Amino acid sequence: MQSARRIVVKVGSSLVTNEGRGVDAEAVGNWCRQMAQLAGEGREVVMVSSGAIAEGMKRLGWTVRPKEIHELQAAAAVGQMGLAQIYESKLREYGMRSAQVLLTHADLADRERYLNARSTLLTLLSHAVIPVINENDTVVNDEIKFGDNDTLGALVANLVDADVLIILTDQRGLYSADPRKDPNARFIDEARAGAPELEQMAGGAGSAVGRGGMITKILAAKRAAGSGASTVIAFGREPDVLLRLAAGEAIGTALMASTQKLAARKQWMADHLQLRGAVVVDDGAARKVREEGKSLLPIGVTDVQGEFHRGDVIAVLSASGVELARGLANYGSSEARLIARKPSAEFEKMLGFTGEPEMIHRDNLVLT
Numbered sequence: 001m002q003s004a005r006r007i008v009v010k011v012g013s014s015l016v017t018n019e020g021r022g023v024d025a026e027a028v029g030n031w032c033r034q035m036a037q038l039a040g041e042g043r044e045v046v047m048v049s050s051g052a053i054a055e056g057m058k059r060l061g062w063t064v065r066p067k068e069i070h071e072l073q074a075a076a077a078v079g080q081m082g083l084a085q086i087y088e089s090k091l092r093e094y095g096m097r098s099a100q101v102l103l104t105h106a107d108l109a110d111r112e113r114y115l116n117a118r119s120t121l122l123t124l125l126s127h128a129v130i131p132v133i134n135e136n137d138t139v140v141n142d143e144i145k146f147g148d149n150d151t152l153g154a155l156v157a158n159l160v161d162a163d164v165l166i167i168l169t170d171q172r173g174l175y176s177a178d179p180r181k182d183p184n185a186r187f188i189d190e191a192r193a194g195a196p197e198l199e200q201m202a203g204g205a206g207s208a209v210g211r212g213g214m215i216t217k218i219l220a221a222k223r224a225a226g227s228g229a230s231t232v233i234a235f236g237r238e239p240d241v242l243l244r245l246a247a248g249e250a251i252g253t254a255l256m257a258s259t260q261k262l263a264a265r266k267q268w269m270a271d272h273l274q275l276r277g278a279v280v281v282d283d284g285a286a287r288k289v290r291e292e293g294k295s296l297l298p299i300g301v302t303d304v305q306g307e308f309h310r311g312d313v314i315a316v317l318s319a320s321g322v323e324l325a326r327g328l329a330n331y332g333s334s335e336a337r338l339i340a341r342k343p344s345a346e347f348e349k350m351l352g353f354t355g356e357p358e359m360i361h362r363d364n365l366v367l368t
Helices: 025-040 053-062 069-093 107-109 110-128 149-159 196-201 214-225 241-246 261-272 283-290 333-339 344-351
Strands: 005-009 043-048 098-101 127-134 166-169 190-192 230-235 255-258 277-281 299-303 315-319 323-328 365-368
Touching: 005 025, 005 149, 025 043, 025 053, 025 069, 025 241, 043 069, 043 149, 043 333, 053 069, 069 098, 069 127, 098 107, 098 241, 107 110, 107 149, 110 127, 110 149, 127 149, 149 166, 149 214, 166 214, 166 241, 196 214, 214 230, 214 255, 230 241, 261 333, 277 283, 283 323, 283 365, 299 333, 333 344
Parallel strands: 005 043, 005 166, 043 127, 098 127, 166 230, 190 255, 277 315
Antiparallel strands: 230 255, 277 299, 315 323, 323 365
16 A cells, blocks of 8 residues: 555445445545545545435435336436535535546446546546446446446556555455454454455445445455455544555555555456457567567558457557457458547547557557
């Protein structure tokens, strides 16, 4: 945590809404104050916040969580207004700008939407804006019925290449068994994310307000570890919990990723992505990609092969046809043909808009 520069914080419904009573302005204000202080230290922070449905229930006067999808969607639509408002006002109070981002799992499964979401979030962070992310519960039903924001937090950690995922909950952390039932339950201070025994330790949902439980947090940590991010599960009402974690204090349960962040991302790209096309590059671009670890710029592209879309995986070929690398294309094949051999200053004239300066960003490029 002390060396973490990019942090994703996820807070659960029971914490945000004070066990379903409505958005807890004091609690949200405390987290916002801590996030602002972390940002002041040069760290980048993303907040993944539950609570829209619970806040909507309170505003609508509902005391029992409905089961009908359209009622859940209505509650989410009403509650999202209050959730966004409180985060915006509290972060502004501490001198920070905020942005609301609503995502679904489908946004992160589709490669083009994945790149769009990633570009937006990284741009917000570069402008010292704290994104507040929630699932777009008003338009999807799978996530309301089966989903949870622990999983979304892990997906966001992967999306922005976070160093650490902090899951704030109404529990102290992970125990070897349910401490309410087993007096011999042992608290787990640290373990390896993804260890099979952790899933056996975790029980079901622990709150009537949210849809998650310790098991979803264990699985989220496993998912985050796949991109090299470690996870901390801690009690959200612990005083200055974020600041103390960032200072290196041992609070809650630390689930450590066994693979370094960059290596994990590169391995994921090499193993799981199917080629859709290719670009041929000149010797200068090949040298920058292979020897200097640079991004691939369109000016170094001499030919575009195949038909592909933004977000598809393409190969980078040398002039002799040898595969040098592969990665996620920032432009489709038709656009790539227009901007090949062109500097970024001419993109707007050629395309009618200004996109990323890279054909493939180095973070989305793996050598082969």
